[in-house]
Amino acid sequence: MRLFPIRACERTGAEAGMRHVALVVAGVFLLAKPCSFAAPTDESARAFLWEQAGAQAAAATTPEGYLQAAATYNRLVADGVRNGPLFQNLGSVLVMAGDGANAAAAFARAERYLGATPETRQGLAAAIALQTGRAQADLPWSRTAFFWHYAFPCSVRAATALAGWTLFWLGVFCQLLRRRGAGRAFLRSLAETCLLTGGLITVVFAASTLMTLTHERHDEATWGARVFAASASDTEAAP
Amino acid sequence: MRDTFTHTQNLIHPVGCQLVPEGRIKNVFCAEQSRERGRPRPHSEWQVANRFFSAVLLLFFLAFPAFADVSLKVSPSRQNIYLGESFNLTIEVEGADRGLDAPDLSGLPPAEIQFLGQHSNSRSSISIINGRMTRETYEGRVFAYQIKPGAEGVYRAGPVRVTVAGKSYTEPGPSVQVKGIERQDRVIASLSASSTSVLVEEPFTVTLSVAVAELPDPYAESNEPLHPNLLPQLTADFLEIRQDSPGLKSPDLNQILNNLIDQSGRQPGFAINDYKTRDMSSGFGRLFGDDDPFRPRPIRFRLPASRVTIDGKKYRAYTLALEYTPTKEGEFTFGPLSFKGTVISDVTADRQAVTRDIYTIGPAVTVRVVPPPDEGRPETFIGSVGKEMQATAAFDTTVCKVGDPLTLTLEITGAISVSNLRTPLLSLQPELTRDFRIYDDNVSADTLPNGKRFKYRVRPTREGTLEFPPIRLAYYDTAVRAYRTVATAPVPIQARATTQIATADPADGTDALTGVLDSRTRPLPAGITLDARGAHPVSLLPRHRLVLPLLAAGPLLALLTALAAPFAALAAHLRARRRHAGALRRALAALRRTDNPARAAQAVRSYLAERCDVAGGALTPSDAAELLNRRGVPDASAHACRTLLARLDEALYRPDADTPATAIVSDLATLLPAIDAALSEKAKSS
Numbered sequence: 001m002r003l004f005p006i007r008a009c010e011r012t013g014a015e016a017g018m019r020h021v022a023l024v025v026a027g028v029f030l031l032a033k034p035c036s037f038a039a040p041t042d043e044s045a046r047a048f049l050w051e052q053a054g055a056q057a058a059a060a061t062t063p064e065g066y067l068q069a070a071a072t073y074n075r076l077v078a079d080g081v082r083n084g085p086l087f088q089n090l091g092s093v094l095v096m097a098g099d100g101a102n103a104a105a106a107f108a109r110a111e112r113y114l115g116a117t118p119e120t121r122q123g124l125a126a127a128i129a130l131q132t133g134r135a136q137a138d139l140p141w142s143r144t145a146f147f148w149h150y151a152f153p154c155s156v157r158a159a160t161a162l163a164g165w166t167l168f169w170l171g172v173f174c175q176l177l178r179r180r181g182a183g184r185a186f187l188r189s190l191a192e193t194c195l196l197t198g199g200l201i202t203v204v205f206a207a208s209t210l211m212t213l214t215h216e217r218h219d220e221a222t223w224g225a226r227v228f229a230a231s232a233s234d235t236e237a238a239p
Numbered sequence: 240m241r242d243t244f245t246h247t248q249n250l251i252h253p254v255g256c257q258l259v260p261e262g263r264i265k266n267v268f269c270a271e272q273s274r275e276r277g278r279p280r281p282h283s284e285w286q287v288a289n290r291f292f293s294a295v296l297l298l299f300f301l302a303f304p305a306f307a308d309v310s311l312k313v314s315p316s317r318q319n320i321y322l323g324e325s326f327n328l329t330i331e332v333e334g335a336d337r338g339l340d341a342p343d344l345s346g347l348p349p350a351e352i353q354f355l356g357q358h359s360n361s362r363s364s365i366s367i368i369n370g371r372m373t374r375e376t377y378e379g380r381v382f383a384y385q386i387k388p389g390a391e392g393v394y395r396a397g398p399v400r401v402t403v404a405g406k407s408y409t410e411p412g413p414s415v416q417v418k419g420i421e422r423q424d425r426v427i428a429s430l431s432a433s434s435t436s437v438l439v440e441e442p443f444t445v446t447l448s449v450a451v452a453e454l455p456d457p458y459a460e461s462n463e464p465l466h467p468n469l470l471p472q473l474t475a476d477f478l479e480i481r482q483d484s485p486g487l488k489s490p491d492l493n494q495i496l497n498n499l500i501d502q503s504g505r506q507p508g509f510a511i512n513d514y515k516t517r518d519m520s521s522g523f524g525r526l527f528g529d530d531d532p533f534r535p536r537p538i539r540f541r542l543p544a545s546r547v548t549i550d551g552k553k554y555r556a557y558t559l560a561l562e563y564t565p566t567k568e569g570e571f572t573f574g575p576l577s578f579k580g581t582v583i584s585d586v587t588a589d590r591q592a593v594t595r596d597i598y599t600i601g602p603a604v605t606v607r608v609v610p611p612p613d614e615g616r617p618e619t620f621i622g623s624v625g626k627e628m629q630a631t632a633a634f635d636t637t638v639c640k641v642g643d644p645l646t647l648t649l650e651i652t653g654a655i656s657v658s659n660l661r662t663p664l665l666s667l668q669p670e671l672t673r674d675f676r677i678y679d680d681n682v683s684a685d686t687l688p689n690g691k692r693f694k695y696r697v698r699p700t701r702e703g704t705l706e707f708p709p710i711r712l713a714y715y716d717t718a719v720r721a722y723r724t725v726a727t728a729p730v731p732i733q734a735r736a737t738t739q740i741a742t743a744d745p746a747d748g749t750d751a752l753t754g755v756l757d758s759r760t761r762p763l764p765a766g767i768t769l770d771a772r773g774a775h776p777v778s779l780l781p782r783h784r785l786v787l788p789l790l791a792a793g794p795l796l797a798l799l800t801a802l803a804a805p806f807a808a809l810a811a812h813l814r815a816r817r818r819h820a821g822a823l824r825r826a827l828a829a830l831r832r833t834d835n836p837a838r839a840a841q842a843v844r845s846y847l848a849e850r851c852d853v854a855g856g857a858l859t860p861s862d863a864a865e866l867l868n869r870r871g872v873p874d875a876s877a878h879a880c881r882t883l884l885a886r887l888d889e890a891l892y893r894p895d896a897d898t899p900a901t902a903i904v905s906d907l908a909t910l911l912p913a914i915d916a917a918l919s920e921k922a923k924s925s
Contacts, residue, residue: 082779085770127764154780
C-alpha cells in the first residue's frame with residue numbers, strides 16, 4: 001500500500017545520498033559560521049594599518065624592513081581581517097624577508113579567498129623555492145589533480161555546492177512527480193540526471209569547501225603562534 | 240398686465256442653428272410642429288391659409304433688422320497718453336452683426352495696431368402687454384484694437400471703414416492726445432554707475448536717482464514735492480525681481496524693495512514697475528471712499544530722499560543704490576528709467592497744491608566688464624583680480640625617497656576673484672622643475688571661502704636635502720590698478736636614495752650586482768597590491784541570505800510534494816468516517832419525523848448509501864438485502880430490511896392496500912441500529 005510516497009522514496013538508493021549530502025552541507029555551514037562573523041573593529045584604523053604596511057613594504061630594502069611590513073600586515077590579520085589581497089601581500093613580503101614557510105602558508109590562505117591566480121602561483125613558487133633552496137620549484141601534483149579545489153575561491157565552490165544541492169532536490173522533486181504518474185519517461189530521465197549531477201556536484205564541492213574551511217579554521221587557530229623570521233641568506237645583495 | 244421676455248441671441252438660436260434668417264424661421268416651424276404633434280392636425284383650407292399668412296408676417300418681422308440703418312461708433316479707452324503707451328480702440332457696428340468684414344484701419348496714422356478680438360452685441364426682446372406682443376431687436380458687433388501711436392501730438396484714430404453687405408460705412412475716428420517727453424527741469428531721472436568699466440569680480444554700484452524740484456519757500460522746508468495720494472510710476476527692467484543675469488551677481492532685490500515699502504501708507508512715495516498688493520494691505524482706511532477695497536493697488540515704495548542742488552536749482556533727490564558683482568566679462572545695460580506721474584509744482588495763495596503731470600526718461604547706463612590689461616601682464620598671472628592675495632605651499636611629508644610621489648598643497652587666498660582663478664602651471668617655472676618633476680595635468684582644486692586650494696603631484700628627482708623654490712603667482716590688484724606678484728615661502732624636504740634592482744650586465748658577462756635583489760637566485764613574488772579592499776574582511780562563504788533559502792528550499796519542496804498524497808487520503812478517510820458515523824442518527828431522526836412511506840423509504844435508502852458507500856437512490860429491496868449480506872450483516876436483519884422496504888414500496892404504490900405505514904416505520908427504527916451494529920462490528924473485524 002502506497003500511502004506515503006516518501007517511504008517508497010526512502011527505500012530507493014537516493015535515501016543514503018540525501019542524508020549524506022544534508023549532513024555534509026550542514027557541517028560546512030556550521031564550520032563556516034565562526035569565520036563569517038569576525039568582530040567589527042574600526043575601519044579607519046584598518047585602513048591606516050593597510051596603508052602603513054603598504055608604505056613599509058614599498059620602502060623596505062632589507063629583510064628586516066620587509067619583516068616589519070609583514071608584522072604590520074599580520075596586525076591586520078590579528079585584528080580579524082581576512083581577504084585575499086592581505087594574505088597575498090603578507091606572503092610577498094615574507095618571501096622578500098626570507099621566511100618561506102610562513103609565506104607559503106600566507107599564499108595558501110590567499111588562494112582560499114582568491115583562487116589560484118598568477119600572482120598567488122608565482123608567490124607560492126617563490127616561497128617553495130625559498131624553502132627548498134632551488135631556483136625553480138614545482139608546485140605539488142595535488143594542485144593539478146584537485147584543480148577545482150585550488151582554482152576556485154572558497155565562496156565560488158560553496159556556491160557551486162549550493163547549486164548542486166538545489167539540482168539534487170530538483171531531481172527528488174521530479175522523482176516524486178513521476179511516481180504520481182505524470183510524464184513518466186521525461187520525468188524519470190530528468191530526475192535521474194538531476195539526482196546524479198546534483199549529488200556529484202554537491203559532494204565534490206561541498207567536500208572541497210569543507211576541507212578549505214577546516215584548514216582555514218586550523219590556520220586561524222594557529223596563526224597567532226607563527227613567528228616570522230627574516231633570513232638574509234639569499235636576499236641581500238652583494239656589496 | 241405686462242410680461243416681458245428678453246433673450247440674447249445665443250438663447251434664441253440653439254447650438255448648431257444657422258444664423259441666417261431662413262434658419263431661424265425653420266427652427267420656429269420645427270418648434271410648432273413638435274408642440275402640435277399630440278393634437279389632430281387642422282385640415283381646413285382656411286386654417287392652412289391663415290398659417291401661411293402668419294408665417295409670411297413672421298418672416299417679414301424677423302428679417303426687418305436687415306433693412307435697418309448701419310452706423311459706426313468708435314471710442315478710445317483713454318483720451319491722453321504718453322508717447323510709448325497704447326490705448327484700446329473700440330469699434331462698435333450698430334445695425335449689423337453678420338456679413339461683416341473686419342474694419343479697415345489702413346487710413347490710421349502710423350502706429351502699432353494689434354487686433355484684440357471681436358464679439359456680437361446683438362440682443363432681442365419681446366414684450367407682451369395685455370396680450371399684445373412687441374418685439375425689439377438690436378444687432379451689432381464690437382471690434383477691439385490696441386493702438387500704440389508712433390509720434391507725439393494729436394492722434395486721429397481714423398478713418399475707420401466697415402463694409403456691411405457690400406456697402407461701406409466710414410467713421411472719422413476719435414482724437415487722442417499723445418504727449419511726448421517734454422523739455423522740463425522739474426523732474427530729472429537718471430541712472431549712474433560707479434564705474435562704467437570694471438573687472439571681473441570687481442563690484443560696482445548702479446544708482447537710480449529721481450530729482451524733483453523743491454516747492455517754493457517756505458513750503459519746501461517741511462513738504463516734499465510729491466503728492467501722498469498720487470504715486471509717480473517708476474519703470475526699469477533691472478528693478479524686476481528675477482533670477483540673476485548670466486555673468487552678474489545681482490543684489491537681493493526682494494529684500495531691498497521690501498525694506499522700502501511704506502508701511503504707513505501716507506508718505507510720498509513711488510510705484511515701481513508692476514508691483515501691486517495682493518490683499519487688503521492698504522488698510523481699512525481705504526475701505527471708505529473706494530469702490531473696490533480688494534483690487535490690487537500699487538505698492539508704495541519710499542525711496543531715501545536728500546536735498547541736492549543741480550544747476551543752481553534745489554531738488555529733492557530720491558535715490559536707490561544697487562551693488563552688482565560681475566562674474567564674467569561682457570556688457571551689462573541698466574535702464575532706461577522712466578518716470579511718469581504727478582508732482583507738486585507750486586502752491587497757491589490759499590495753500591492749495593498745484594500739480595503737474597510729468598513724463599521723463601533717464602537714459603540707460605552700460606557697464607563693461609573687461610579683462611585686466613595686456614600690458615605688463617606677467618607669465619605667472621593666474622587670472623584673478625582683487626586685493627591682498629596670499630599664497631602658501633606645503634608638502635605632505637618632510638622626508639621621502641627619490642621618486643616618491645608627494646602631494647604639494649598650494650593655497651591662494653585673499654580678497655580676490657575666485658571664478659576666474661586658473662590653475663597655476665608650476666611646470667612653466669623652470670626653477671621649480673630643477674629638482675622636482677611636477678605633474679600639472681593631474682591637479683585637484685578645492686574652493687575655499689576666500690580662495691582656492693590646489694593639490695599637485697610632485698616627485699623629487701635627486702637625493703639630498705632639497706628646497707622646493709618659491710612659487711610665483713601674479714594677480715591684478717584692483718587697488719593700484721596694476722599687476723602684482725606674490726611668492727610662497729620655500730619648502731624644505733629631505734629626499735633619500737632609493738633601492739635599485741638590477742641584474743648582471745650580459746654585455747660584459749660579469750655577475751656584479753648593483754642592487755639589493757638578485758632575480759637569478761630564486762623567483763620573486765609579484766608586487767604587493769594597494770587595493771583598499773585589502774583592509775576589509777571578506778567571508779569565505781556566500782551570503783547567508785542566499786545560502787539558507789537555497790539550503791531549505793529543495794528539501795521543503797520535496798517534503799511538501801511527498802506529503803500531498805497522504806494528506807489527501809487522510810482527508811478522504813476522515814470525510815467517510817464522519818459520513819458513516821452520522822448515517823444512523825440522520826436516518827432515525829428522519830423516521831421519527833414521518834410516517835409517510837415515501838420519506839421513510841428514502842431515509843432507509845439514504846442510510847444504506849451513506850453507510851455502505853454506494854449510490855443508494857435506486858436500491859431495490861433485493862439490492863439492499865444483497866448489499867447488507869455482502870457487508871456481513873446477518874441474513875435475518877438483511878431479510879427484515881428487504882421485507883420492510885418492500886412493504887413501504889407497496890404502501891407507496893398501492894394506496895388501496897391495507898399496509899400500516901406507522902408500524903413499518905417503527906420496525907425500521909428498531910432494525911436500523913441492529914444493522915448498524917453489525918456493519919460496525921464487521922468493519923472492526925476487517
